Amino acid sequence: MPKSTIRVATTEGCFRMIMPSLMRQFKEMYNDYGIRGVIGNAEQLWEMLENGELDIAFSGISLLAPECIEKDFLFEERLYLVVSEQMLQNYFPDRYPECVEEFRKGADIREFSGMPFCRSLPNLHCMQILDHLLEREEVTLDCVHTSGHFDLHQQMAQENLAACFSLSMYLPHLHELNLYSDNKLLVFPIKDLTETNPVYILTNKDKGYVEGTDELRIC
Structure with a gap:
């Protein structure tokens, strides 16, 4: 016993x-x-x-x-922007692949406002800190899917259905997805997003x- x-x-x-x-x-x-x-x-x-x-x-x-x-x-967890290589190339054809290194220094969320996005549930603290940034920057995102499943969001991103956001704890799952796909998911810190998810x-x-x-x- x-x-x-x-x-x-x-x-x-x-x-x-x-x-x-x-x-x-x-x-x-x-x-x-x-x-x-x-x-x-x-x-x-x-x-x-x-x-x-x-x-x-x-x-x-x-x-x-x-x-x-x-x-x-x-x-302390941070929130990251996740987008597939193919979507990045489609939306930034004149800047790809050079823009990858630029966004790794901090992706300006305003530049991604034309993309469809997956989002998590609005009552989650990580989404509230994102909304604070969107409000400050006066940005509205085109949300095509809302759920609490960050791993599902990553899978949708890899299928080029949407970009998404990921907390630090979900990045190992993302790296596993990248092992089995030629369309890699790219992870970028979000410029001016200073709030974290403790x-x-x-x-x-x-x-x-x-x-x-x-x-x-x-x-």
Whole structure:
């Protein structure tokens, strides 16, 4: 029997990208503990922590979160512009391929306003920081698909259906896609986008210590 079972949660996209590896590492290092993975949006994770239904979560946080939630900074994510080589050539025929190096120094979102785009859900913090930039630059993007699946957005980009945006955690998936396609996906930092998407380790400071949570933090 395990000493205890840790209930750990994160958002769906984050879970798919990092949790299988994290859970495997935890089991390899501490096989006398159990671990159960849970998926939810940020608001659901806060509520489950408040109600004692979770021991630890990895998520962003806002002023709307319950006061009992304690946060420890984990890492900071940046948002990138993703476009296929073929789309870039089609939309910048007179500047390709020289423009690739130019955009690697920072892609001006105004220059891409004529492209179709995939976007994530508007309530996500990463999309809110993008919207702040679009508002400042007075840019409107042609959004042809909206969903919370960043990996799907990358696949659509590789099929030249749209450009998209990607958080840092999804870039390994992009590199895997590039291994099997001649139409490579290019990743560019977005000029003047200074806001980031912080991720925290969240716990309920009013609940008792659960054995194994410190070990999970180490992973």
